[in-house]
Amino acid sequence: xxxxxxxxxxxxxxxxxxxxxxxxxxxxxxxxxxxxxxxxxxxxxxxxxxxxxxxxxxxxxxxxxxxxxxxxxxxxxxxxxxxxxxxxxxxxxxxxxxxxxxxxxxxxxxxxxxxxxxxxxxxxxxxxxxxxxxxxxxxxxxxxxxxxxxxxxxxxxxxxxxxxxxxxxxxxxxxxxxxxxxxxxxxxxxxxxxxxxxxxxxxxxxxxxxxxxxxxxxxxxxxxxxxxxxxxxxxxxxxxxxxxxxxxxxxxxxxxxxxxxxxxxxxxxxxxxxxxxxxxxxxxxxxxxxxxxxxxxxxxxxxxxxxxxxxxxxxxxxxxxxxxxxxxxxxxxxxxxxxxxxxxxxxxxxxxxxxxxxxxxxxxxxxxxxxxxxxxxxxxxxxxxxxxxxxxxxxxxxxxxxxxxxxxxxxxxxxxxxxxxxxxxxxxxxxxxxxxxxxxxxxxxxxxxxxxxxxxxxxxxxxxxxxxxxx
Numbered sequence: 181x182x183x184x185x186x187x188x189x190x191x192x193x194x195x196x197x198x199x200x201x202x203x204x205x206x207x208x209x210x211x212x213x214x215x216x217x218x219x220x221x222x223x224x225x226x227x228x229x230x231x232x233x234x235x236x237x238x239x240x241x242x243x244x245x246x247x248x249x250x251x252x253x254x255x256x257x258x259x260x261x262x263x264x265x266x267x268x269x270x271x272x273x274x275x276x277x278x279x280x281x282x283x284x285x286x287x288x289x290x291x292x293x294x295x296x297x298x299x300x301x302x303x304x305x306x307x308x309x310x311x312x313x314x315x316x317x318x319x320x321x322x323x324x325x326x327x328x329x330x331x332x333x334x335x336x337x338x339x340x341x342x343x344x345x346x347x348x349x350x351x352x353x354x355x356x357x358x359x360x361x362x363x364x365x366x367x368x369x370x371x372x373x374x375x376x377x378x379x380x381x382x383x384x385x386x387x388x389x390x391x392x393x394x395x396x397x398x399x400x401x402x403x404x405x406x407x408x409x410x411x412x413x414x415x416x417x418x419x420x421x422x423x424x425x426x427x428x429x430x431x432x433x434x435x436x437x438x439x440x441x442x443x444x445x446x447x448x449x450x451x452x453x454x455x456x457x458x459x460x461x462x463x464x465x466x467x468x469x470x471x472x473x474x475x476x477x478x479x480x481x482x483x484x485x486x487x488x489x490x491x492x493x494x495x496x497x498x499x500x501x502x503x504x505x506x507x508x509x510x511x512x513x514x515x516x517x518x519x520x521x522x523x524x525x526x527x528x529x530x531x532x533x534x535x536x537x538x539x540x541x542x543x544x545x546x547x548x549x550x551x552x553x554x555x556x557x558x559x560x561x562x563x564x565x566x567x568x569x570x571x572x573x574x575x576x577x578x579x580x581x582x583x584x585x586x587x588x589x590x591x592x593x594x595x596x597x598x599x600x601x602x603x604x605x606x607x608x609x610x611x612x613x614x615x616x617x618x619x620x621x622x623x624x625x626x627x628x629x630x631x632x633x634x635x636x637x638x639x640x641x642x643x644x645x646x647x648x649x650x651x
Contacts, residue, residue: 187312188213188285189572190325192292194221196268197546197561198331199276199286200242204569206281207244213323214282215315217291217332221277222269224335228362229266231389234433235557236260240268242562245276252279291318295328295542296498309540327541327572329565330496334489334547341381341485343411343453343469350457357457357464359484361386365393373482375403379466381454382486383410383418384554388437390484395445406445407480409452409466415441449478457483491548500538508551510535510544517553527555531567531582543568560584 191201194216205212216223233240238259246256249272257263257271277286297311312324338361342348351358361382363369373394380390391408398404410418419434440446455469458477465477491508493501504514513534517527535543543549545568546561563584571579 182310184310184312184326187211187324187326189327189329189569190215190313190315190323191329191331193331193333193546194218194273194277194286194288195224195331195333195546196222196240196242196273196558197333197565198329199273199282200245200562201329201331201545201565201569202282202285203242203245203248203276204565205572206248206285208569208573208575210569210573212285213325214277214286215290215292215317215323216286216288219288220269220274221286222265222273224333225265225269225273227265227335229264229269230364230367231362232262232264233268234262234385236262239557239559241272242565244566245272248279248281249276292316292332292495293318294498295330295496298324302498302500313541328543329568330542330544330548331546331561331565332495332548334491337492338485338489339487339552341454341457341483341487343455348454348457349467350459351454354457354459354464354483357459357481357483359482361484361486361488362389363484365390365397370397373397373404374401376481377405377407377479378482378484379407379409379478379480380484380486381409381452382484382488383412383415384486384488385433386488387484387486388418388433390486391446392433392436392440395440398445405447407447407449407478408441409449409454411451411453413451415448415450488552488554489547490552491544491550493544496539496542496544499542501542502537504551507553509549509553510537512536513549514551514553517550517555519553519555527557527560527584529563529582529584531564532571532579535564535568541572 188211189205191198191205191212191214194202194214198214198216199221202212202214218224218226220226236259237257240263241256241259250256254275257267263271277283292315294316296314296316297308298314300308300311312326313328315323315325315328317323339345340347341351341358359369359372363372365373374397378394380387380394387408391406394404394406398406415438419438437446441448449468451470452468453470454466455475456467458465458467460479463479463481464483465479466483467475467477469475493503493508502511503509504511507514507518509517513530515521516530516534532543535545535549537543543564545564547556549561549564550556563582567579567582570576
């Protein structure tokens with residue numbers, strides 16, 4: 181065994197995929213350390229803890245992690261129940277991180293600032309693969325590792341509102357009016373939305389979750405108004421596969437959104453590309469630019485940016501990464517996850533070979549591995565780390581025996597306008613639940629039926645544009 185092999189594998193992030201990696205490393209007998217920037221396991225998941233996901237517990241559990249938990253006397257949840265983010269953390273991630281086999285290896289408040297090779301910048305080649313990875317923390321501490329599994333995710337790097345991939349004019353100075361994806365509309369953040377006009381920008385499940393909660397708030401709180409803006413000319417993609425979706429809650433989400441728009445509870449603006457954001461008199465004007473160069477404005481109180489996420493590869497700037505110029509994923513993985521061709525359920529199995537870079541021993545896994553593609557499912561990340569850890573253990577037969585059983589969405593593919601720049605196709609979202617459970621997003625008698633309230637920004641929208649309800 182070489183000196184390099186005696187060093188630990190560094191896992192960046194103690195979320196679902198990072199802790200799954202730790203479980204696989206433990207089972208394979210490989211020394212490792214988990215570096216988590218937050219104060220606890222699943223720190224990013226906690227930030228959307230109020231949201232109930234649309235996939236049941238059986239898709240949220242890594243098989244090796246569950247085996248370790250079961251051996252410790254863990255009481256498993258109902259595998260067909262739909263957990264909230266908070267339940268995933270409290271009932272799965274934190275117990276997993278607290279296991280005697282893993283707890284000594286998990287470090288909190290350990291933010292990774294940079295990853296390189298000891299004594300090697302990106303230019304130097306000779307002997308590079310024999311040099312350990314050098315991981316520098318924000319505190320200045322440096323850690324040596326034989327390999328790096330980067331499961332740090334993308335939650336901290338949301339996409340901008342600007343339609344061209346650049347911040348809209350004024351976006352960076354209008355933060356007082358902007359909301360991150362998935363605010364707790366009916367809970368902790370309620371006061372910010374009550375009696376106000378909120379614009380939700382985005383075409384994915386995070387946008388749908390927020391829209392349904394806002395629509396419910398509008399029923400309870402007079403003066404609350406909800407507007408939904410999408411870049412594409414049609415919301416069809418956002419409505420999903422309905423009854424054809426193998427996850428009923430995911431299909432129901434889109435169906436309820438369609439009903440709410442049809443009922444007029446949510447006002448839809450199609451072909452909406454944000455150009456500028458201008459605060460004025462305690463509100464904010466969102467300027468839309470059309471393809472013909474013309475522009476118009478809608479004035480609101482709050483803007484929820486549910487425009488998705490992108491990876492931040494700056495910590496690995498001195499490593500040799502082979503990134504697809506479009507996705508920001510590895511060049512081999514990119515065509516397999518391209519949202520222009522794939523939905524969540526049609527991504528093929530993939531593992532260590534598709535995740536490898538010219539830098540031997542460095543692997544981005546989980547959400548970060550998908551770059552800007554919004555087609556990630558938790559189960560995908562679990563199979564990724566199983567394959568990567570098997571390769572690190574020298575078991576290449578197991579590493580390349582990749583298998584993935586994903587639930588179909590009922591949506592086969594999408595156009596760039598429908599998919600690019602939206603939030604995660606398979607991220608957290610509310611669900612249709614039996615009475616008395618889950619997020620409350622409807623009314624007692626259900627959504628009424630009314631003509632579709634579809635508005636094209638090219639057409640003047642009359643006195644309602646930008647106004648509060650009742651103004």
